[in-house]
Amino acid sequence: MNRKEFIEKLSFLLQDISDEERHEALDFYENYFDEAGIENEQKVILELKSPERVAAIIKDGLKGQFEERIYAGNQGFSNDDYEMNYEITEPKNQEKKENKIFDRWKQMDSQDRLILVIIGIVLCIPITFSIFGIVGGVFGIGFSFVIAILCVIFGLWIVTFIFHLLAVILMIVGGITLFIHPGAGLIYLGAGCILIGLGTIFGKLATWFFKDCIPHVVDTVSNALHKIFHSRSV
Amino acid sequence: MIFNTGAALLDAVVLSVVSREKEGTYGYKITQDVQQVISVSESTLYPVLRRLLKDECLKSYDREFQGRNRRYYQITASGLAQLNMYKQEWYEYTLRINKLFDGGYHDE
Numbered sequence: 001m002n003r004k005e006f007i008e009k010l011s012f013l014l015q016d017i018s019d020e021e022r023h024e025a026l027d028f029y030e031n032y033f034d035e036a037g038i039e040n041e042q043k044v045i046l047e048l049k050s051p052e053r054v055a056a057i058i059k060d061g062l063k064g065q066f067e068e069r070i071y072a073g074n075q076g077f078s079n080d081d082y083e084m085n086y087e088i089t090e091p092k093n094q095e096k097k098e099n100k101i102f103d104r105w106k107q108m109d110s111q112d113r114l115i116l117v118i119i120g121i122v123l124c125i126p127i128t129f130s131i132f133g134i135v136g137g138v139f140g141i142g143f144s145f146v147i148a149i150l151c152v153i154f155g156l157w158i159v160t161f162i163f164h165l166l167a168v169i170l171m172i173v174g175g176i177t178l179f180i181h182p183g184a185g186l187i188y189l190g191a192g193c194i195l196i197g198l199g200t201i202f203g204k205l206a207t208w209f210f211k212d213c214i215p216h217v218v219d220t221v222s223n224a225l226h227k228i229f230h231s232r233s234v
Numbered sequence: 235m236i237f238n239t240g241a242a243l244l245d246a247v248v249l250s251v252v253s254r255e256k257e258g259t260y261g262y263k264i265t266q267d268v269q270q271v272i273s274v275s276e277s278t279l280y281p282v283l284r285r286l287l288k289d290e291c292l293k294s295y296d297r298e299f300q301g302r303n304r305r306y307y308q309i310t311a312s313g314l315a316q317l318n319m320y321k322q323e324w325y326e327y328t329l330r331i332n333k334l335f336d337g338g339y340h341d342e
Contacts, residue, residue, distance in 0.1 A: 028261055028280050031305055035262030047276045054277045061281025 003033050003041050006051055013055035017062060025058050149214070156206035163199030167192040241282070245291075246320035247271065248282055249313055252292060258308035283307060291316050 001009075007030060014022045029048075036044045048054050105113070174188030251267045252259055259267075265279050286292040291313030296303045309317070 024284070025280065027305070031260070032262050032265075032276075034302060035260060035304075044276065049277070057277050057281060061284060
């Protein structure tokens with residue numbers, strides 16, 4: 001506690017006496033601090049003990065009760081009542097309880113606040129990581145889904161290409177073999193035809209994927225999104 | 235060991251301290267001077283000075299000192315009379331007590 005806080009507290013505690021008496025008392029103690037000098041500020045506060053005690057003595061002085069309690073002895077003058085816990089506590093109102101956390105924050109100095117903020121950040125790290133994890137996971141699933149679709153389409157095109165290539169090779173081989181071993185040649189030609197057929201089927205499948213399936217999925221998704229986000233405004 | 239003397243003795247001590255300064259003296263110095271003789275709490279002096287002012291044993295005036303007001307306390311005529319009465323009382327009282335303590339058992 002410094003001088004300013006001491007005087008402010010004393011002023012607060014003396015609210016229930018007349019303005020004149022309060023000013024007189026505060027002037028006296030302001031004067032007292034001035035005379036003691038800034039180097040003795042803490043010493044004076046230590047000797048005065050507490051604003052509560054000083055306020056109690058001032059008020060008893062006004063009532064003429066103070067003098068009755070003074071004792072003189074070899075230790076000098078003392079006033080036992082004020083050596084004990086003679087304190088006036090601040091009235092506690094309900095409002096203060098409600099703002100307890102906020103008040104505590106206000107009462108902290110900047111160093112304590114910094115520590116609290118750091119603790120908060122450290123505590124938030126696992127949460128932050130798990131949020132990143134979830135977002136990353138969702139993104140990963142989406143990404144692999146797209147890749148899978150692309151693979152299927154390209155795979156179909158590749159299979160189609162290979163089947164057609166093999167069919168052409170088999171046809172040529174079959175054509176040549178037909179003159180040497182007619183049976184084997186026919187089998188080769190037959191296999192080539194089957195491969196052309198299969199290749200065509202895969203090709204159609206890939207085309208269907210490109211032309212019908214994906215646009216349909218995209219349409220459905222965009223329609224759904226459109227309904228979700230714009231249904232109310234329409 | 236504590237004697238209950240009421241406020242009178244503290245009044246007497248304060249009046250005596252103030253009476254030594256013809257021009258008057260101020261709160262902090264009074265406290266320091268009183269504390270040189272007896273140990274008295276700093277917060278005890280304010281009510282005593284206030285009451286002595288009300289009883290017109292002291293008067294106060296403000297004088298500028300290093301750019302601020304300093305309140306001086308000065309003893310009045312009735313304060314001086316009061317102090318003399320206290321002194322007289324004290325001498326008689328302590329004399330009787332001392333007499334009892336030092337020689338009372340051997341007298342008679």
